[in-house]
Amino acid sequence: MVKTRAPVRIDLAGGWSDAPPFCEQVGGDVVNIAINHYAHAEVSIDENGMLQSSYSCEVPVGSGLGSSGAINVALMAAIKGAEGSEELAYQFERLLGNHGGRQDQWAARNGGIQHLKFIGDQVDSLPLQPGERFNRWIESHLILADTGIRHTSGDLHSSVWARYDEVLPHLMAIRQSGRDMATAVQIDDRYKVCGAMKAYTESVGKLNPALNEPYLLLDEMSEVMAWKGMGAAAGGFVGIISREPEKTKAAIPWDVLDWQIDTEGLVIL
Numbered sequence: 001m002v003k004t005r006a007p008v009r010i011d012l013a014g015g016w017s018d019a020p021p022f023c024e025q026v027g028g029d030v031v032n033i034a035i036n037h038y039a040h041a042e043v044s045i046d047e048n049g050m051l052q053s054s055y056s057c058e059v060p061v062g063s064g065l066g067s068s069g070a071i072n073v074a075l076m077a078a079i080k081g082a083e084g085s086e087e088l089a090y091q092f093e094r095l096l097g098n099h100g101g102r103q104d105q106w107a108a109r110n111g112g113i114q115h116l117k118f119i120g121d122q123v124d125s126l127p128l129q130p131g132e133r134f135n136r137w138i139e140s141h142l143i144l145a146d147t148g149i150r151h152t153s154g155d156l157h158s159s160v161w162a163r164y165d166e167v168l169p170h171l172m173a174i175r176q177s178g179r180d181m182a183t184a185v186q187i188d189d190r191y192k193v194c195g196a197m198k199a200y201t202e203s204v205g206k207l208n209p210a211l212n213e214p215y216l217l218l219d220e221m222s223e224v225m226a227w228k229g230m231g232a233a234a235g236g237f238v239g240i241i242s243r244e245p246e247k248t249k250a251a252i253p254w255d256v257l258d259w260q261i262d263t264e265g266l267v268i269l
Helices: 067-080 085-095 103-110 132-141 153-161 164-186 190-207 213-220 245-251
Strands: 002-013 028-045 051-057 113-119 122-127 142-146 224-229 237-242 255-257
Touching: 002 067, 002 103, 002 164, 002 190, 002 224, 028 067, 028 103, 028 164, 051 067, 067 085, 067 103, 085 103, 103 113, 103 122, 113 164, 132 142, 132 190, 142 245, 153 164, 164 190, 190 224, 190 237, 213 224, 213 237, 237 245
Parallel strands: none
Antiparallel strands: 002 028, 028 051, 028 113, 113 122, 142 237, 142 255, 224 237
16 A cells, blocks of 8 residues: 655745746746645555555645645655656646646645746756745745635636737736746745735736636735735635734634645655
8 A cells, every 4th residue: 555645835926827838938937835734645456456546635626725736646656656746647637638737746746945947848846945034934924715715727727828819918927926936035035025926916817807806805904915816816725925914814704724834745655
């Protein structure tokens, strides 16, 4: 019997730029953080030589935290081993009709805070190491809250890619937000972290205003410095950077998920 686990992730900026056709024609940049909530998989062979598998995840599918990617990395690793499990997971999802990108699988495989660079079908994973002061700040000031709205990220992606020429300038701005976020995180510039997140959210709203609609009440909260829908947005979890986290938690109508940075990534147990 083989058991595995792989973390889900928070994406800080740059999501959408990791997906084709944009990453194939231009290239993408995403910054994300693996967190201590996990997908689990188990594979065994019974006495008749039949392969049996099962999997589960600690956060819901459709949450915007990359749960499907984490599940598939854990499952592929349980079947084939850790090496290359991220790409196998991505290709499996493509067979199922998912039009998203590769950031979820690479976060689940590698863990930590990553600047992921995408060009064509290649991924460069650049670990960011801003130091413990930044890690403590982001863990305490970035609130993860569940709106309770579930979505299918592949469907959201399809609606955007159908208007590719129209949305291309906004995708360029999204890619730049990922680059700016990577620089800001690495040097622990919290003002610029908030600025990159706000720039990302503004650009996502230009892809489709409905993507940001579930979270607009946050604009009325003076202590909120930046926010973004996780993953493809339009529901699921939202990440909120607040100067007064407890005040924000008391004011929002959503369930809050406590989290910490996962530094291990995929683990074969």
